Amino acid sequence: MPAKRKRKAQRLCVAYETSDGEKSEGADLPVVTVWEPQEWQQQLTNIRIMRSKKDAPVDHLGAEHCCDPSAPPKVQRYQILLALMLSSQTKDQVTAGAMQRLLAQGLTVDSILQTDDNTLGKLIYPVGFWRSKVKFIKQTSAILKQRYNGDIPASLAELVALPGVGPKMAHLAMAVAWGTVSGIAVDTHVHRIANRLKWTKRMTKSPEETRAALEEWLPRQLWSEINGLLVGFGQQICLPTHPRCQTCLNQALCPSAQSF
Template identity: 65%
Template sequence: MCGCHELLQHTALQPKTESNAVPLSSPHRRRRQVKLEYDNDDAVLPVKTERWEPPEWRKQLGFIREMRSSRDAPVDSMGAEKCYDTEAPAHVRRFQVLVSLMLSSQTKDQVTAAAMQKLRAHGCTVENILATDDETLGKLIYPVGFWRNKVKFLKLTSAMLQKEFGGDIPDSVEGLVRLSGVGPKMAHLAMGIAWNQVSGIGVDTHVHRISNRLEWLKKPTKNPEETRKALEEWLPRELWSEINWLLVGFGQQVCLPINPLCSMCLNQHSCPSAHKTSPTKRPKAGSPRSPSPTSSFKAKTEPGSAVKDERIKEEPLPTPVSPTTHRRKKTH
């Protein structure tokens, strides 16, 4: 009995001794297994969860607020939130906000405001736009940039609003970008102004340019939509509705597209682009550069950018509007 017991003990222990001998003969294998477990545990640590943000953005934003405190840039008095009829029904007001945003693309605020004034006098409602012939509508919105295309967009958008939304504008970004001539920038601005909802940052050429100059982005962006996504990754949401009008007015008065007024800027000592050469792409000779009489400062008026000058070249005078001499006088 004693011998059997010893045999059983020997048999039970033998496989364990043999199995233990395998990993012991492969020390590298055992170390690799331990290392893998350590690496996996280490990967879970929240080392990379810190949100990236520009080093001096709060100070720079504070200075921009200070420079914009007088609220006397063109966008402050003639932006989309100033162009609708405050006495009109709510759905008409929302439609007029959308129309002003559509007209503002590639167009100065002064020109957009004048066009909206004429449209409102004519009757800026979905029904009136649809009842107005293209020639008359062209006269009303001229000389906004790409006015011929915008006549088509206004008609197509009005038809869709009447058919699918009961004459009101959609209350979502997804619905707004379905409309002809409406992109993400307009959609987010319309959500904020018309519906009082913060859906995203409205990024135009000013916000795009200034964000890149201040290096408020992890890497340079190529277009406003890329800038919007990059800003929304780190900028606190409570600032999304404010950042557009702040930077647009700042871009109209100080951080100009060509020859920015760095010596007047409170951020000149922290801005990575301060006092550097302006972009090589400049307006062609003879392009309109005269300041607007409605601007508060002659030295702080947004000059025509290269993009706008190209637009003027591409857009010939319309047949409905004949006084070519008048346009030449305005643009020099």
């Protein structure tokens, strides 16, 4: 039986229309451009200027400032995760106060597991949803002791699998505790500001939807910066209600400024 002849690979030729309407072959495939918002670079520069003093609550009360610097790295990572769990729907000042009370008791996986629910509730009150957080903290601490030798997981998937740990907390834990940028951490401030500046192709309905939309176009080297930058901006100027547009350097560039 005669051997099969190899088929010659066909070269893809693309026809395109020239200025005089004639077709030409052999042109390169068109370059697909990634969507990006108008004037976002200038808007970002202005936000950096407005945030240059680093004097927003997040700058000195964020999770990275709520751990004991003298504790072993493993314990610090656990404390950072707990601070992030407490911070959900809670002002930074309230979270910091709760962390101070916990640290005064000696904050480790074992100490939390040995603390009864009633005492733990009194220590973290008045953080938002404190009763649920007591339950989540106990459950997560037990898992960390059983599966991770008292440390926290070093992967996003394992972090979000922990009770009471959402995507924003997990991305921040990866960045702050492990020094790894796994994605953009989007909370209510980032979600609100991204929509006001039209940094998404269309209005997004949730922080997770906003995260996916931002990651489609925002250069990866900016991912680690954007959370702290926009959170502080949202705490000081781009407030949820009655934003201080008159003091904002982006007033003329903001698509939403006229609506306030």
